[in-house]
Amino acid sequence: MDETRAVPSLLDIPADRYWPPEAFLRDANVTDLVASGHPNEEWPRQWEDAASLLAWDDPYSTLIDDEDAPFYRWFVDGTLNACTNCIDRHISTQKNQVALRWEGKRGEQRTYTYYDLYREVSAVAAALRDLGVEEGDVVTLYLPKLPELPITMLACARIGALHNVVFAGFAPDALVERMRHIDSQALVTCDGSFRDEAVINQKRKADAALASLEKSIPTLVVNRLGKSHDTTLTNDQYDYESLVETYSGTDVPPVSREATDPLFHIHTSGTTGDPRRMTHATGGYLAGVAWTAQTVFDLSSATSLWCTADIGWITGHSYVVYGPLLSGSTVVLVEGSLHYPDRHRPWEVIEQNSVEVFYTTPGIVRTFMKWGESFPAAHDLSSLRLLGTVGEPIGPDTWEWFYTHVGERQCPIVNTWWQTETGCVLLSPIPGIDEMKPGSVGKPLPGVEIEIVDANGQELPPGEPGYLTIVRPWPSMLTPLESDWYWVLAEYWQTFSDPRADSWRYFTGDQAVIDDDGDVWIIGRDDDVITIGNRRLGTAELEAAITTVDGVTEAAAVAERSGGDTALCVFATLTQGPQDRNSVRKTITETVAERIGEFARPTAIVFTPELPETYSGKTMYRVLEHVVNARPHSDSDSLRNPAIVGELNTVWNEH
Numbered sequence: 339m340d341e342t343r344a345v346p347s348l349l350d351i352p353a354d355r356y357w358p359p360e361a362f363l364r365d366a367n368v369t370d371l372v373a374s375g376h377p378n379e380e381w382p383r384q385w386e387d388a389a390s391l392l393a394w395d396d397p398y399s400t401l402i403d404d405e406d407a408p409f410y411r412w413f414v415d416g417t418l419n420a421c422t423n424c425i426d427r428h429i430s431t432q433k434n435q436v437a438l439r440w441e442g443k444r445g446e447q448r449t450y451t452y453y454d455l456y457r458e459v460s461a462v463a464a465a466l467r468d469l470g471v472e473e474g475d476v477v478t479l480y481l482p483k484l485p486e487l488p489i490t491m492l493a494c495a496r497i498g499a500l501h502n503v504v505f506a507g508f509a510p511d512a513l514v515e516r517m518r519h520i521d522s523q524a525l526v527t528c529d530g531s532f533r534d535e536a537v538i539n540q541k542r543k544a545d546a547a548l549a550s551l552e553k554s555i556p557t558l559v560v561n562r563l564g565k566s567h568d569t570t571l572t573n574d575q576y577d578y579e580s581l582v583e584t585y586s587g588t589d590v591p592p593v594s595r596e597a598t599d600p601l602f603h604i605h606t607s608g609t610t611g612d613p614r615r616m617t618h619a620t621g622g623y624l625a626g627v628a629w630t631a632q633t634v635f636d637l638s639s640a641t642s643l644w645c646t647a648d649i650g651w652i653t654g655h656s657y658v659v660y661g662p663l664l665s666g667s668t669v670v671l672v673e674g675s676l677h678y679p680d681r682h683r684p685w686e687v688i689e690q691n692s693v694e695v696f697y698t699t700p701g702i703v704r705t706f707m708k709w710g711e712s713f714p715a716a717h718d719l720s721s722l723r724l725l726g727t728v729g730e731p732i733g734p735d736t737w738e739w740f741y742t743h744v745g746e747r748q749c750p751i752v753n754t755w756w757q758t759e760t761g762c763v764l765l766s767p768i769p770g771i772d773e774m775k776p777g778s779v780g781k782p783l784p785g786v787e788i789e790i791v792d793a794n795g796q797e798l799p800p801g802e803p804g805y806l807t808i809v810r811p812w813p814s815m816l817t818p819l820e821s822d823w824y825w826v827l828a829e830y831w832q833t834f835s836d837p838r839a840d841s842w843r844y845f846t847g848d849q850a851v852i853d854d855d856g857d858v859w860i861i862g863r864d865d866d867v868i869t870i871g872n873r874r875l876g877t878a879e880l881e882a883a884i885t886t887v888d889g890v891t892e893a894a895a896v897a898e899r900s901g902g903d904t905a906l907c908v909f910a911t912l913t914q915g916p917q918d919r920n921s922v923r924k925t926i927t928e929t930v931a932e933r934i935g936e937f938a939r940p941t942a943i944v945f946t947p948e949l950p951e952t953y954s955g956k957t958m959y960r961v962l963e964h965v966v967n968a969r970p971h972s973d974s975d976s977l978r979n980p981a982i983v984g985e986l987n988t989v990w991n992e993h
């Protein structure tokens with residue numbers, strides 16, 4: 339944060355404005371904030387309303403306890419169970435309503451009613467309990483987009499265990515990294531999955547990870563590939579389906595948890611780039627997610643939603659699993675890539691499942707744009723009511739295309755800003771109320787207060803870009819375990835807070851600017867984290883993998899952006915002596931695929947005699963970003979080795 343970043347002049351072009359379409363307003367959940375009891379000034383009453391969307395075992399006595407600020411505790415003394423909230427309480431009213439519809443890669447379809455979910459979740463909860471999983475234990479889930487993933491998440495929640503979902507595309511090393519320090523008591527994985535025509539052996543990856551753990555833990559293995567694929571199970575490994583059969587019909591009383599008890603862990607990347615353990619608390623997280631599901635995504639019982647995110651990321655936790663199920667909605671879960679078997683698949687999914695809310699990323703919309711409008715045009719998309727995007731800024735052209743060719747100019751678009759740490763959406767237009775400006779994330783939701791500040795923490799006026807900070811606590815905020823307090827304080831709170839005055843300000847790691855109407859425009863991340871396909875990749879984790887390659891001394895990864903797409907580029911320095919550069923390149927690519935995952939393969943690898951460095955020896959990523967994005971670099975003053983800039987441009991242009 340020591341250098342100022344060149345900021346695109348977002349506000350130079352007057353924004354188009356759109357009001358919520360009439361068609362949407364007819365059935366919207368929220369069309370008048372005051373009438374719905376959410377006037378912006380009334381913090382924190384707003385969050386009491388959010389809590390009232392949940393079923394509590396015991397009511398809370400204190401809304402927010404700031405004794406250990408910034409480690410706020412929400413809904414103190416309240417008790418509840420997440421699984422009861424997502425399933426049991428819907429049984430009396432909508433037992434036979436579809437809760438989950440799964441579209442498999444090979445054309446399979448599976449449908450679960452709320453009652454079906456109740457039965458399978460109970461069976462898995464009973465099995466986990468018998469395998470020794472107790473309240474407060476952690477279970478790691480390493481599964482692709484299968485119904486068994488939300489089912490095991492909820493089974494954990496039912497018995498008061500924490501889930502730790504690890505994206506199935508991660509390699510064994512990355513899985514182990516995310517299980518370390520957590521003391522996982524069990525693992526749930528599957529035999530494999532399909533990628534287009536290929537079969538991915540997930541079990542082999544899981545076994546490799548298990549082999550490097552200090553102790554053996556029980557493992558449940560879901561059969562995805564079918565009976566014809568042989569999977570060998572060791573003593574401690576159990577076939578998921580047989581367990582469900584054995585425990586079928588078992589009633590497992592839900593464990594009443596304190597609102598402040600952790601519900602799950604999830605890993606993300608912070609400024610150091612290493613995977614960081616995030617923790618969300620049961621009551622606060624569920625309240626934030628339930629309220630935004632209703633307000634931002636307009637969910638109610640019987641709404642059908644398709645969110646393309648993987649469940650391994652926070653978007654999947656909050657808006658594939660918890661938000662929709664808390665609302666009693668129907669979740670559409672789609673396995674595999676959107677182009678398989680052909681480019682009609684996304685639109686067939688919407689058409690065949692009467693999807694009403696479609697939530698995706700700008701990157702995916704750009705892919706749809708490249709494929710062309712003839713694909714959505716060939717389908718009846720009239721079930722759609724609301725569209726949403728998340729994960730990176732959306733350009734006005736992409737927004738327009740989505741609005742016109744997918745929403746047929748009848749569906750509002752919610753451009754939602756939030757993070758793993760925030761748990762739920764914090765900035766977004768409210769679709770039945772707010773004017774939308776293509777590219778802007780709108781205003782903070784009621785109850786959320788932000789400030790854009792300069793490097794000294796001084797609030798900046800509209801039009802001036804700076805650091806996006808959040809001034810007040812919110813219920814679904816990160817609630818780290820006490821053993822994580824130290825680094826969480828350093829990473830998120832210290833930069834812009836004044837602890838002596840007990841004044842706390844959360845730093846998001848993003849830069850943004852507010853326009854004269856109070857609408858926020860996100861510029862991008864300020865730290866050493868690259869977002870590719872809505873996945874936050876820590877540059878340090880990538881670089882650590884790359885520098886294990888023989889002959890490589892240092893590496894720095896940066897993002898190249900073209901036409902809205904992001905590609906991963908690596909600059910590396912080599913040891914003295916003759917090197918076959920192509921073979922080093924190949925080994926780097928293979929190592930990244932092996933240690934991090936296939937999705938993280940770099941698109942370009944170039945070699946340079948030195949990396950650009952500050953006087954204190956920190957790599958200046960900004961210089962590399964300017965090189966790959968062909969932007970002039972102006973602040974060489976802080977560089978220890980300014981002469982390297984010319985060299986970097988040369989090696990980049992020649993690659």
Ligand code: WTA
Nearest residue numbers: 728729730731753754755756757758860863
């Ligand atoms: C970025 C994903 C622009 C931002 C839910 C944030 C966005 C990071 C938007 C969090 C948006 C998220 N416009 N940028 N609408 N939404 N981001 O933790 O940089 O995977 O800090 O959570 O994504 O990524 P994470």
